[in-house]
Amino acid sequence: MMSDPVKLAIIYYSSTGTVDAMARHAATMAEKAGAEVRLRHVEELAPDDVVATQDEWVEHRKAVADEPTAVPDDVVWADAVLFGTPTRFGNVASQLKQFIDTLGPQWGEGKLADKTYAGFTAAKTMHGGHESTLLALYNTIHHFGGIVVPPGYTDDIKFEEGNPYGVSQVDQGDSDEPLTDTASEALTHLVNRLVTITGKLNS
Ligand SMILES: Cc1cc2nc3c(=O)[nH]c(=O)nc-3n(C[C@H](O)[C@H](O)[C@H](O)COP(=O)(O)O)c2cc1C
Numbered sequence: 681m682m683s684d685p686v687k688l689a690i691i692y693y694s695s696t697g698t699v700d701a702m703a704r705h706a707a708t709m710a711e712k713a714g715a716e717v718r719l720r721h722v723e724e725l726a727p728d729d730v731v732a733t734q735d736e737w738v739e740h741r742k743a744v745a746d747e748p749t750a751v752p753d754d755v756v757w758a759d760a761v762l763f764g765t766p767t768r769f770g771n772v773a774s775q776l777k778q779f780i781d782t783l784g785p786q787w788g789e790g791k792l793a794d795k796t797y798a799g800f801t802a803a804k805t806m807h808g809g810h811e812s813t814l815l816a817l818y819n820t821i822h823h824f825g826g827i828v829v830p831p832g833y834t835d836d837i838k839f840e841e842g843n844p845y846g847v848s849q850v851d852q853g854d855s856d857e858p859l860t861d862t863a864s865e866a867l868t869h870l871v872n873r874l875v876t877i878t879g880k881l882n883s
Pocket of ligand 1: 693697698768769771802803804805806807809851
């Protein structure tokens, strides 16, 4: 008997497009892995005058303006949730955190528990807080009663990419290729792992 496809919500925040590129790649790979995917960015909260300080930020806001933003039902709907955030002073971006902090009612009804969760991030520098950001994100998953699915070193790419807590990459700045080959491969691995493990839990 064919099992239902895994429902994966990819919920992310991005100011200047790096995490957005990671999220889109993850969505493509998850669909390839047979998942039903909701790709959702969260609402911008930064004041317009702050967004205006960076052309890339302004451009990115325009680029996603017509796409749906995340709502609590996206998490409730999902069997697996993949969160993406830029590193902000070694921590989760407040825009993503704000979305997470609207989930109190769903948490109270036990609707966030027993799902699988994982995360990815980008930072400007090599040791600028990739791991602390993901670990901070995962604090919340414990409160949900969620099941964190870390990649560990379960594939050769992880020895190259180097983050056993999730997937991360150094921001490529103005490059036309915001997603590195290594991060791309590591995201593919994480998504396949998340979909496979979630499928086993569902069956
Ligand atoms: C307020 C702020 C705080 C940041 N904090 C860090 C940091 O702690 N470590 C780091 O390496 N990069 C930091 N960065 C850089 C971003 O994490 C990095 O450029 C990221 O790739 C941006 O992702 P995006 O293009 O998806 O917005 C910070 C950027 C901003 C605006």
